[in-house]
Amino acid sequence: MAKTYQYCVAENWGKGFIDHNESSRITFVGLPGNVWQVPAYNKHGNLWIAKVAGSVKTLSEAQAIVSAEVTASQNSWDALSDEQKANSTRPADITLED
Numbered sequence: 001m002a003k004t005y006q007y008c009v010a011e012n013w014g015k016g017f018i019d020h021n022e023s024s025r026i027t028f029v030g031l032p033g034n035v036w037q038v039p040a041y042n043k044h045g046n047l048w049i050a051k052v053a054g055s056v057k058t059l060s061e062a063q064a065i066v067s068a069e070v071t072a073s074q075n076s077w078d079a080l081s082d083e084q085k086a087n088s089t090r091p092a093d094i095t096l097e098d
Contacts, residue, residue, distance in 0.1 A: 005038065006056060007037055007038075007056070007058075008057060009055045010052040012030070022044065025044040026039065026042065031062075033065040035065050036054065066096060067093070070091055070092075070093055074090060
């Protein structure tokens with residue numbers, strides 16, 4: 001099966017991080033831990049990763065980063081009082097796609 005996505009770590013600095021032209025050409029998914037999912041084998045995606053000084057990660061590296069962030073969020077949620085938990089939902093596990 002062909003690889004569908006690639007992953008990188010890049011900190012979102014706000015306006016200009018993803019511009020209008022990029023958002024119309026690339027499907028971005030932002031994940032916990034500043035991990036970004038972009039289409040594999042896509043020149044526009046590769047140019048964007050270079051623009052934001054993204055650090056390309058393997059699927060397993062990206063999954064480890066995302067899982068660590070989700071676990072930390074789950075632990076924080078678990079520590080809330082029952083009253084506080086009533087106003088939110090526990091963060092769900094995220095499984096990345098290849």
